[in-house]
Amino acid sequence: MLSDSAADYVNRSDMARDVRAWRSKPEGYDTARWDEMAQLGWVGLRAPERCGGMALGVEECVALLAETGRGIGPEPLSAVGVLAMRALAGGEGTHNDDLMAGLVEGGRVIAVAWQEAAGALHASECETRAAPTENGWLLTGVKDYVHGGSQANVLIVSARAAEGVGLFALQPGDEGVKLETRFFTDGTTCHRVHLQDVDVARGFCVAAPDKGESILDAALDETRIAASAEMFGLSQRALDMTLDYLRQRKQFGKAIGSFQALQHRAVDLYVTTQMMRAAIDRAARAFEAADARDKALIASACKARCSDGALLIAKEAIQMHGAIGYTDEHDIGLFVRRAIKLAAWLGNGAQHRKRYAALSPALEQV
Incomplete structure (x- = not known):
């Protein structure tokens, strides 16, 4: 139900227009739309009930962000609704509950x-x-x-x-x-x-200070899974747009999607999205019950897979669109830019493979 309502919201909104309207502006995004997201409960998805939140788990969170990722809106749901919220929820500060309540209501951005x-x-x-x-x-x-x-x-x-x-x-x-x-x-x-x-x-x-490091590291790792869900959503949408273009664009009297070489490449990209989905689902199921080391392993495996997958799909989407894909007027470029940003945020694929190798108990025995 949560993902369905998010999908409906994204489908009813012209997110590409919003991205163009707010990019490279100091304000960053439309506060009215952020208030809507708060009223829908999205900002407070991971907040405790005592603060007005929904107290849902990581699985529900990634289901939501996979849908909002398809819309590539500029609102910082992962950075604020996950990273800031989990940092506050993990601490024991006098004003933490008040700060979380303000976030949930939408009147405060942290x-x-x-x-x-x-x-x-x-x-x-x-x-x-x-x-x-x-x-x-x-x-x-x-x-x-x-x-x-x-x-x-x-x-x-x-x-x-x-x-x-x-x-x-x-x-x-x-x-x-x-x-x-x-x-x-x-x-x-x-x-x-x-x-x-x-x-x-x-x-x-x-x-x-004796607890902040572990609390922040856990919040960062959860946010890596959240960002991975966003990358999965935008990758799905970019692939859908590319497949539509392959069906419509004609060359030599045929739709270019009928060419076997492009069909094989499209299948490879579909397989990539399913590998991203599997990595996110595994991470979301296992994360909350894991200890600190396993949280790091889970998050790094997920982020590495999704960062690499999103960049691959973005690059292939541009190439298969041809010249029009390079123009600012076509929406596919917006997805490419978002993929580049999210793939690097909180560590790129190479960094997380290295981190995973350093932490993996299996590799310690080699």
Whole structure:
């Protein structure tokens, strides 16, 4: 039922028009559409019931995101509805429930500022400092590639203290905070966040430094599965568009889809989508019951498969569309750009194969 309602919403909306309307604009996306998604319960899908959320599992989450992925809308459902929500749900901060309730209602947008270097995968890769004060913490450092920050009124920032990496909530307008807007390949926004002696009250420590690293790593791994579901959805849609084009485009008096060479390539792409689906289904079923190491293995296997698959389908879609596929007027290019962005976000295929190899107990015995 959830995926059906999401599919109906996407089919009724002109998502490609919205992507073109909002790309490379500092606002990033339409807040009215974000409010609609919140009212439908999508933002609060993984939020606990005590905060007004639906408290559904990873399987339901990926079913939703596979459908919204087909629409390639610019709204940051994975970055906010999964990453920020799970970081808050995992912590024990005084204001965590209030922050989650605001997210669920749609009146609050929360972005997670954790990454500093390109290619970072783990919460431990953190140089931003949290110095304790009498009433809280002082944060100093620089975060980069922050998703969902264009409309955010709260930032969750990871910072290193003596005990480890903690998570802290602050506002973009706080003294000492400076946001620098940039854009990804698909025109969606990302931000670099500069922090200079930012005062954070003790009650806004989302996760204590002795627990923050494990909480953030688990949230990141769940978000990798969510992003994989989005890539699966957009890959399915890109393949459908390509098959339609092969049926319609004629050459030498025949539809080019009747040529055996293109038929074989199309079948290979269909098999790729089914391998992506299988990887996501396995990850979604196993993730919540797994320990930290297995969560990392599950997420990396899923993200590697889906990142590589989405890029393959995107490249083949452009090639099979021919010259029109290179034009900005044709929608297929929007799917290619989104695939490039999502394939790299939170680690590309090569990075996750390397991570999987490093963590795999079977490979330790070789």
